[in-house]
Each structure stands twice: as structure tokens, then as C-alpha cells.
Amino acid sequence: MAILVIAEHDNAALKAATLNAVTAAGKLGGDVHMLVAGASVGAVSQAAAKVAGVAKVLVADAPQYEAQTPENLAVLVKGLASGYSHIVAPATTAGKNLTPRVAGLLDVAQVSDVVAVEAPDTFVRPIYAGNALATVKNADAIKVLTVRTTAFDAAGEGGSAVIEPVAAGADLGLVRLIGREVTKSARPELGAAKVIVSGGRGLGSGENFSKVLEPLADKLGAAIGASRAAVDAGFVPNDYQVGQTGKIVAPQIYFAIGLSGAIQHLAGMKDSKVIVAINKDADAPIFQVADYGLVADLFTAVPELVAALG
Amino acid sequence: MKILVPIKRVVDYNVNVRVKADGSGVDLANVKMSMNPFDEIAVEEAVRLKEAGIATEVVVVSAGVGAAQETLRTAMAIGADRGILVETDADLQPLAVAKLLKAIVDKEAPKLVIAGKQAIDDDANQTGQVLAALLGWAQATFISKLVPGTDEITVTREIDGGLEKLAVKLPAVVTVDLRLNEPRYATLPNIMKAKKKPLETMKPADLGVDAAPRLTTLRVVEPPKRSAGIIVADVGQLVDKLKNVAKVI
Numbered sequence: 001m002a003i004l005v006i007a008e009h010d011n012a013a014l015k016a017a018t019l020n021a022v023t024a025a026g027k028l029g030g031d032v033h034m035l036v037a038g039a040s041v042g043a044v045s046q047a048a049a050k051v052a053g054v055a056k057v058l059v060a061d062a063p064q065y066e067a068q069t070p071e072n073l074a075v076l077v078k079g080l081a082s083g084y085s086h087i088v089a090p091a092t093t094a095g096k097n098l099t100p101r102v103a104g105l106l107d108v109a110q111v112s113d114v115v116a117v118e119a120p121d122t123f124v125r126p127i128y129a130g131n132a133l134a135t136v137k138n139a140d141a142i143k144v145l146t147v148r149t150t151a152f153d154a155a156g157e158g159g160s161a162v163i164e165p166v167a168a169g170a171d172l173g174l175v176r177l178i179g180r181e182v183t184k185s186a187r188p189e190l191g192a193a194k195v196i197v198s199g200g201r202g203l204g205s206g207e208n209f210s211k212v213l214e215p216l217a218d219k220l221g222a223a224i225g226a227s228r229a230a231v232d233a234g235f236v237p238n239d240y241q242v243g244q245t246g247k248i249v250a251p252q253i254y255f256a257i258g259l260s261g262a263i264q265h266l267a268g269m270k271d272s273k274v275i276v277a278i279n280k281d282a283d284a285p286i287f288q289v290a291d292y293g294l295v296a297d298l299f300t301a302v303p304e305l306v307a308a309l310g
Numbered sequence: 311m312k313i314l315v316p317i318k319r320v321v322d323y324n325v326n327v328r329v330k331a332d333g334s335g336v337d338l339a340n341v342k343m344s345m346n347p348f349d350e351i352a353v354e355e356a357v358r359l360k361e362a363g364i365a366t367e368v369v370v371v372s373a374g375v376g377a378a379q380e381t382l383r384t385a386m387a388i389g390a391d392r393g394i395l396v397e398t399d400a401d402l403q404p405l406a407v408a409k410l411l412k413a414i415v416d417k418e419a420p421k422l423v424i425a426g427k428q429a430i431d432d433d434a435n436q437t438g439q440v441l442a443a444l445l446g447w448a449q450a451t452f453i454s455k456l457v458p459g460t461d462e463i464t465v466t467r468e469i470d471g472g473l474e475k476l477a478v479k480l481p482a483v484v485t486v487d488l489r490l491n492e493p494r495y496a497t498l499p500n501i502m503k504a505k506k507k508p509l510e511t512m513k514p515a516d517l518g519v520d521a522a523p524r525l526t527t528l529r530v531v532e533p534p535k536r537s538a539g540i541i542v543a544d545v546g547q548l549v550d551k552l553k554n555v556a557k558v559i
Contacts, residue, residue, distance in 0.1 A: 071448060093469040097451045100436035104443025109405050109524035112434045127432050128327045132336050135528045174448035178475040238468045253558040274556045291539040292551050304545040
């Protein structure tokens with residue numbers, strides 16, 4: 001049986017998280033197919049066909065899929081599901097929104113946020129904010145999974161999949177997209193960044209947040225993240241949040257600056273290769289997970305660090 | 311309109327859970343239990359809609375052990391009108407919970423279900439979406455704003471990359487994110503009043519729902535521990551370590 005990966009895209013380009021999902025799908029044993037559902041998705045379909053390991057790309061090109069709302073998409077996926085042993089999506093906000101609805105329509109269980117595949121029916125997933133890892137066996141005929149992108153490498157290029165159109169389903173008309181406010185940034189995406197500079201409540205204001213952290217991020221080519229406290233205080237937009245319910249990241253190096261390290265935050269970043277913490281409170285829990293801790297006032301230490309990096 | 315809010319009793323968010331030595335799960339003996347924080351936000355939102363004269367009744371539902379009655383009482387102390395407990399000691403997974411909730415929705419006929427986006431114990435982030443699927447209703451997950459209307463609501467969703475605004479036809483299921491509101495603290499008079507509010511108890515079988523689990527947990531282990539790091543004296547030493555020991559910059 002084949003495995004269906006649901007491509008995440010914005011009708012113009014394939015999102016990087018899809019590539020991690022393809023790698024996870026490759027561990028399930030079977031041909032990997034990808035579904036590209038959207039409007040005017042020719043370029044996305046072409047890109048999908050070039051992903052290494054993908055044998056076939058199914059394309060549902062119709063106006064009702066432009067906004068990627070899950071009501072219409074779930075019905076489409078359900079219609080295709082009988083030919084598949086697994087349905088896989090990245091555990092992004094889009095994946096998390098869609099796949100449980102698919103599982104519900106199919107009357108099967110979903111396994112969320114898979115970090116390892118032990119067997120085609122057995123998966124490892126974090127629970128309790130990553131403080132425990134559960135190995136679960138799924139007895140359902142069609143296994144619906146979301147996969148944690150940081151746990152699987154991105155699939156490369158070099159594929160030459162067949163592109164096959166599939167019939168679009170009806171427009172249920174339950175939801176209408178009014179608009180999206182997407183944060184524009186020249187920096188790398190948080191989920192895919194090699195270096196992340198993250199700030200917390202210790203920055204004190206949105207102005208300080210950018211004044212202190214941006215020079216460091218610029219110097220390192222880093223993405224910028226934040227703790228929940230910094231987002232709640234309005235220093236930065238919601239999509240900066242790293243943690244149990246925000247973004248899960250695992251960069252080569254994670255700078256935690258002026259953030260205490262609540263367990264919910266640690267859940268989102270403790271798989272980083274190297275963690276550096278800068279905080280003036282020597283008792284902050286972040287120092288318990290940091291490889292290198294610097295007990296110092298961030299307002300002097302961070303500019304010094306920027307200068308020292310040359 | 312009537313609003314239904316599903317709530318879950320979970321390990322308190324401040325508790326650092328421990329994995330049982332036999333690998334069968336996490337140790338829940340003598341651990342503080344609370345309402346799932348996202349569900350608290352959901353209850354608060356429903357109560358605010360009632361206070362604004364938009365909701366006519368707020369019904370809270372929980373599925374699980376008998377002690378979940380306390381969690382329902384907490385929700386009623388925040389301002390929910392009545393509670394329903396679907397009582398079972400069995401392991402309940404999201405699909406089963408969604409089926410139980412569907413059965414309750416069929417009986418209660420709410421126009422809006424407001425749920426937490428995920429429970430902080432199993433971190434599954436599924437129940438609201440599965441319920442919407444079973445009902446064939448519109449869904450809006452991870453909302454940070456809700457503007458009510460007669461036939462539709464307008465919501466703002468927190469998505470990767472920013473925010474999304476949707477018009478959602480009623481009836482609908484929404485799941486709430488952290489920044490929708492700040493739940494109030496229940497006052498003592500309201501806690502006392504909540505004790506007198508109606509709380510109905512039933513079993514999954516009374517609803518005709520097969521709540522059997524589909525997933526079997528084979529084992530639960532602790533994640534690999536990070537080895538203890540070092541405290542550096544100054545920025546110079548930090549840069550030296552990063553360049554020459556960790557070799558990451």
C-alpha cells in the first residue's frame with residue numbers, strides 16, 4: 001500500500017515542512033504519493049514532483065481549495081484515502097488543523113506529532129510537553145499521522161514523480177477566508193533555522209526586543225523566537241512563540257536571552273544541539289538545560305557578544 | 311445561542327511529571343490536577359459571551375473519572391450554567407471523546423462549541439477538529455479573537471507565519487489559543503454558588519457510544535536527558551567555547 005503525504009503550500013511554493021513529512025513517510029514502507037490541493041498550483045505540483053522519494057503527485061486544482069480550509073480538504077482526502085495505508089502531514093498549524101478532521105471522517109485514530117517510526121503501525125510521540133515519550137501502536141486500517149518536522153531530515157531534490165490530476169470535491173461553503181496577516185521577514189523561518197535567537201520577558205519591551213536581539217540575529221543569520229511571556233506582553237507577534245503549544249525547534253544553536261525557561265518553553269527547544277542562556281537570575285531553570293550559561297545583564301552582555309563575534 | 315464547552319481534568323501545568331519505573335505511563339498518584347488551561351480560556355470566552363447577552367446558556371461537559379466533577383464545578387464557578395459528566399475509568403482517546411461529545415451535541419443542540427486547542431497531558435490537539443468532522447460543522451482552530459454574529463462568527467486564528475481571519479458559518483466548533491482572553495479567578499461566593507448548579511452524570515453506554523481505545527501504549531519512557539552544561543565567566547569565554555569547543559559559530 002502507498003502512503004499519502006499532504007503537501008503544505010501557499011499556492012505558489014511548497015513549504016519546507018512538507019519535505020520533512022516526506023522523509024517520515026519514507027520510513028513507513030510503501031510508495032510515497034503527495035497530494036497538492038489548491039488553486040492554480042502548477043508550480044507547486046512541479047516542485048512536489050521533484051522531491052526525492054515521491055513516486056506520484058496527485059493534484060486537485062480548484063478555487064475551493066485556494067484558502068486551504070480544512071472542511072473542503074478533509075472531504076477530498078477522505079475520498080482518496082481508501083488506496084492508502086497512511087496519511088501523513090507535518091505537525092504545523094495547517095497540518096494540525098486538517099488531519100484530525102480527516103481522521104474523524106474516516107473514523108480512525110490519529111497519532112499526533114510523531115518523532116520516530118518504529119514500525120509501520122508503531123510510533124513514538126512526546127506527551128506532557130515532551131517530559132515523556134510514548135510508544136503507541138495504531139490498530140486502524142488507515143493510519144493518520146502528523147510528524148514533528150525537527151525529528152526528520154528534509155527530503156532532497158532529484159525525484160521525477162508522475163503528476164496525476166484528481167477530481168475536486170464540492171465546495172461546502174462553511175468557511176470564508178477574510179484575510180491573512182503574514183509576518184514578513186528576511187530572516188530564516190523559525191522551524192528551519194540553523195541558529196535561533198530567542199528572547200523573553202527580560203527584554204522589557206518590544207523596542208528593546210528588536211534593539212538588542214536583531215543585531216545578534218543579523219550577525220549569526222539567525223531566526224528570532226520568543227517565550228510565551230514575551231508574546232503575551234506584545235513584544236513580538238504570536239508566530240514567534242517557541243514552546244509546547246507554539247513552534248517546536250531544534251537548531252544547531254539556540255540563544256535563550258532574558259527568558260526563565262518554563263517547562264512549556266523547554267518543550268519547544270530542548271532538542272537544540274547547543275543551548276546558550278543569558279540571564280541575570282542565576283536560579284533561572286533555563287540554566288539547567290543550557291550547555292553554556294552566562295549569568296549577566298543581557299543589556300550589556302548581548303551587545304558585547306555582538307562585538308566579540310566581529 | 312447555547313454554547314457547549316468540553317473540558318478536561320489534567321495534571322496541573324506546574325507539575326513536572328515523572329515517568330513510572332515500569333514504563334507503563336506517568337505517575338499520577340498524589341499529583342495536583344486542574345482544568346486544562348486552554349479549556350479554562352474556552353469557559354471564560356463562553357461566559358463572556360453570556361455576560362454580553364449573546365449566549366443564552368453555557369453547558370460544560372467532561373468525560374473521564376468521577377473526580378472530573380470538581381473540574382466541572384470550577385467551570386461553573388467561572389460562570390457556566392450547568393455541567394455534564396460522562397463518567398468512565400477507561401482510557402479515553404480523542405476519537406472516543408469526540409464521539410461522546412457528538413452524542414451530547416445531538417441532545418443539547420448548541421450553536422457553538424468552544425474547546426481548548428489541546429490538552430496539556432496527551433498534547434494531541436485533535437478533539438475539536440474530530441468533533442467538527444463528526445458533526446459536519448465548520449471549524450476554526452487556534453483562535454485568538456471571536457466576534458459573534460447571528461448566522462456566522464468572525465474569528466482570528468494563530469497560524470504559522472501570522473494570523474488568519476475567517477468568517478465561519480454557525481453551527482461551528484472553535485478551539486482556542488492562549489491569547490483569546492485571560493480567565494478570571496473564581497471568587498468564593500461563585501465557588502459556593504457553583505456547588506448548587508445542576509450536574510448530570512451519565513455513562514458512555516447511556517449515549518450509545520463505543521469509547522474503546524484504538525491506540526495501545528506499548529511503553530512510556532523519559533526523554534534523553536541533556537548533560538549538564540557549564541556557567542561561563544564572561545562573553546569572551548562564551549565566544550571561545552562556541553567557536554572552539556562546540557564549533558557551532
